[in-house]
Amino acid sequence: MPLDFATHHSEDLLVSTMAAGLKGSEILKIAGEVRELKAQGRTLLDLTVGDFSSKQFRIPARLEELIAEAYSNGESNYPPSNGMPELREAVRRLLARELNLDYPLPAVIVAGGARPLIYATYRAIVNPGETVVYPVPSWNNNHYCHKLGAKSVAVPVGPEQHFLPSAKDLAPHLASARLLALCSPLNPTGTAFSAEALGEICDLVLAENARRGPTERPLYVMYDQVYWMLTFGKVRHVNPVSLRPAMAPFTVFVDGASKSLAATGLRVGWGFGPPRVIQRMSDIIGHVGAWAPRPEQVATARFLDDTSALSTFRNGFLADVRARLDMLHAGFQRMKAAGLPVDSIEPMGAIYLTLKLNAHGSTTADGTVLRTNDEVRRWLLDAASCALVPFQAFAFAGDTGWFRASVGAVSTADIEDGLPRIEAALRTLR
Numbered sequence: 001m002p003l004d005f006a007t008h009h010s011e012d013l014l015v016s017t018m019a020a021g022l023k024g025s026e027i028l029k030i031a032g033e034v035r036e037l038k039a040q041g042r043t044l045l046d047l048t049v050g051d052f053s054s055k056q057f058r059i060p061a062r063l064e065e066l067i068a069e070a071y072s073n074g075e076s077n078y079p080p081s082n083g084m085p086e087l088r089e090a091v092r093r094l095l096a097r098e099l100n101l102d103y104p105l106p107a108v109i110v111a112g113g114a115r116p117l118i119y120a121t122y123r124a125i126v127n128p129g130e131t132v133v134y135p136v137p138s139w140n141n142n143h144y145c146h147k148l149g150a151k152s153v154a155v156p157v158g159p160e161q162h163f164l165p166s167a168k169d170l171a172p173h174l175a176s177a178r179l180l181a182l183c184s185p186l187n188p189t190g191t192a193f194s195a196e197a198l199g200e201i202c203d204l205v206l207a208e209n210a211r212r213g214p215t216e217r218p219l220y221v222m223y224d225q226v227y228w229m230l231t232f233g234k235v236r237h238v239n240p241v242s243l244r245p246a247m248a249p250f251t252v253f254v255d256g257a258s259k260s261l262a263a264t265g266l267r268v269g270w271g272f273g274p275p276r277v278i279q280r281m282s283d284i285i286g287h288v289g290a291w292a293p294r295p296e297q298v299a300t301a302r303f304l305d306d307t308s309a310l311s312t313f314r315n316g317f318l319a320d321v322r323a324r325l326d327m328l329h330a331g332f333q334r335m336k337a338a339g340l341p342v343d344s345i346e347p348m349g350a351i352y353l354t355l356k357l358n359a360h361g362s363t364t365a366d367g368t369v370l371r372t373n374d375e376v377r378r379w380l381l382d383a384a385s386c387a388l389v390p391f392q393a394f395a396f397a398g399d400t401g402w403f404r405a406s407v408g409a410v411s412t413a414d415i416e417d418g419l420p421r422i423e424a425a426l427r428t429l430r
Helices: 017-021 026-039 061-072 085-099 114-125 141-148 167-173 195-211 245-250 275-288 294-305 307-337 373-384 412-427
Strands: 108-111 131-136 151-156 177-183 220-224 251-256 269-272 342-345 352-357 402-406
Touching (some): 017 141, 026 373, 061 294, 061 307, 085 108, 085 294, 108 114, 108 275, 114 141, 114 177, 114 269, 114 275, 131 167, 141 151, 151 167, 167 195, 177 195, 220 245, 294 307, 307 342, 307 352, 307 412, 373 402, 373 412
Parallel strands (some): 131 151, 131 177, 177 220, 220 251
Antiparallel strands (some): 251 269, 342 352
């Protein structure tokens, strides 16, 4: 007999206030709809989840070999809560080699992907009621604030700035802030800070911390750079500490293998920052067991030190991602030139293209008037078998027609097949 879990209690009384008010991921909800359609045999251009299909992007072959070796060698017990020493040392060497950053070992931490590191950063720095400032669109900062009971200050940024905040945008909000959350290249837009723009923001943070007395809690920056190895053309990744070394005591970095090595399922992330904060983050992660698997840590350490294998993989991987983004961008620009109501921002990094569908107020072939981003999304899924994520999933208010397109699970052939379907559907709008 099936168990009956019904009670006479109100549903909100069954869980904590935080859990009752926590919203699920809109991205994962959309991805679930897409999976159902695929299971029904539907062929889709799936541009939704920020993940990599192993059919399109495998992890480095050498890394696969090293993982198998680690399991064969019995590396199957608990790792240290702050990560395997050999991986933390390999990360130190990577930072010195690639970013000219010299961090001591106590400043480096490893966890089960970037998400535990983001949560641990919030938890280690922010008290309930304290203020977190972040630009929108951005990924999940609103949800982390909710979990901690922090005060959210979301700063809307538009396309004229590639959806990246300027010092002018942030200046009015930093006097009362405890944490400023930044990301570059940015999820969801695939755009990246310039050295000038990020440097000006760093100057604001340094000035604010100089203003605060020794008994006042400082303002920190969480800098999510998990996509930093994926930048294109003349774009060069920049970070707060390289630009302003005085930012070192106030900056916690979030990084890892998930996106740089197409290795989301391996759950190997790393962070670095002020040792005192990193130690507290290690304690938090240790209590919840959010460790990266030991064999994957051992293998990743060896792979990061194999500079030839790393370089070879990165060059091919970067070219494959860029080919997809460039093809998608060129296709939408052709549609725009033909007078169709679309636009896109030239990709700068990550695996995302920012798209605009100016279909609001248009009438579909069956007489439906499209009024919201979600209605446009559903129409495009039905009419063109193309799945996108609206910017509302990234706390961006308003039905402005902006969408994220992720190329991690599609081939160039998929894009080539999907673009004519999108164009044909757009031509039916009136």
